[in-house]
Amino acid sequence: xxxxxxxxxxxxxxxxxxxxxxxxxxxxxxxxxxxxxxxxxxxxxxxxxxxxxxxxxxxxxxxxxxxxxxxxxxxxxxxxxxxxxxxxxxxxxxxxxxxxxxxxxxxxxxxxxxxxxxxxxxxxxxxxxxxxxxxxxxxxxxxxxxxxxxxxxxxxxxxxxxxxxxxxxxxxxxxxxxxxxxxxxxxxxxxxxxxxxxxxxxxxxxxxxxxxxxxxxxxxxxxxxxxxxxxxxxxxxxxxxxxxxxxxxxxxxxxxxxxxxxxxxxxxx
DNA sequence: GGGTACCTGAAA
DNA sequence: TTTCAGGTACCC
Numbered sequence: 001x002x003x004x005x006x007x008x009x010x011x012x013x014x015x016x017x018x019x020x021x022x023x024x025x026x027x028x029x030x031x032x033x034x035x036x037x038x039x040x041x042x043x044x045x046x047x048x049x050x051x052x053x054x055x056x057x058x059x060x061x062x063x064x065x066x067x068x069x070x071x072x073x074x075x076x077x078x079x080x081x082x083x084x085x086x087x088x089x090x091x092x093x094x095x096x097x098x099x100x101x102x103x104x105x106x107x108x109x110x111x112x113x114x115x116x117x118x119x120x121x122x123x124x125x126x127x128x129x130x131x132x133x134x135x136x137x138x139x140x141x142x143x144x145x146x147x148x149x150x151x152x153x154x155x156x157x158x159x160x161x162x163x164x165x166x167x168x169x170x171x172x173x174x175x176x177x178x179x180x181x182x183x184x185x186x187x188x189x190x191x192x193x194x195x196x197x198x199x200x201x202x203x204x205x206x207x208x209x210x211x212x213x214x215x216x217x218x219x220x221x222x223x224x225x226x227x228x229x230x231x232x233x234x235x236x237x238x239x240x241x242x243x244x245x246x247x248x249x250x251x252x253x254x255x256x257x258x259x260x261x262x263x264x265x266x267x268x269x
Numbered sequence: 270g271g272g273t274a275c276c277t278g279a280a281a
Numbered sequence: 282t283t284t285c286a287g288g289t290a291c292c293c
Contacts, residue, residue: 113277
């Protein structure tokens with residue numbers, strides 16, 4: 001569940017569940033995670049949970065000194081809060097890290113093992129360098145400035161985390177569809193009206209997706225896990241051959257950077 | 270910039 | 282058996 005809306009959803013759900021609880025034990029269960037000093041956070045209290053780019057960030061503190069843990073879900077990571085009274089699930093398959101807090105535990109599952117965990121002293125050390133598409137900073141003019149001079153295809157450009165943070169394959173496709181911009185257009189060649197439509201589409205699609213708690217394909221549900229409903233609104237993603245919801249022409253799939261791009265050749269120019 | 274690699278599981 | 286997957290680090 002790993003693009004901006006899904007990460008935002010996870011952070012919002014965890015925030016009230018974890019805030020104020022003290023960390024009692026922290027265990028990494030997969031060598032691939034390396035050796036972030038999670039044990040040094042034991043005894044700290046969770047102050048807040050928030051999204052930073054595509055990462056779920058935890059601010060913890062002890063005696064007024066803040067520290068931060070950042071979890072990147074990558075492709076298949078999931079963070080699940082489990083109430084203290086409930087027993088651990090019998091199926092601990094893919095459990096990669098476990099954090100015991102007062103009254104419950106935070107479990108990190110990750111089948112593909114691409115996820116990462118970092119422990120740092122300041123949020124700047126976590127922060128990816130791009131602009132958050134939902135921040136007030138990203139005006140249409142600012143977006144035009146970022147795009148200027150780029151010869152990259154706009155679809156590939158939207159995936160660059162050093163320009164905008166948080167977009168992935170699903171939302172890059174959906175945003176271009178909403179904006180009516182063809183995915184192979186050169187990013188720096190978009191006209192002013194294209195940039196304005198792109199800016200609006202960024203806001204509209206992401207805001208709506210967050211309201212829907214993100215997109216979920218595999219439809220498992222868990223007590224406190226996340227299952228979104230934005231897939232209901234997807235216009236083109238994973239809809240190759242189906243009629244475009246706007247014009248009825250079949251949705252087309254192409255490959256850019258070894259990844260699928262879905263678009264409507266009628267609506268996107 | 271674009272290709273390749275990193276992992277595992279589900280679906281074709 | 283092969284292909285595909287919501288991500289990104291690292292190679293030329």
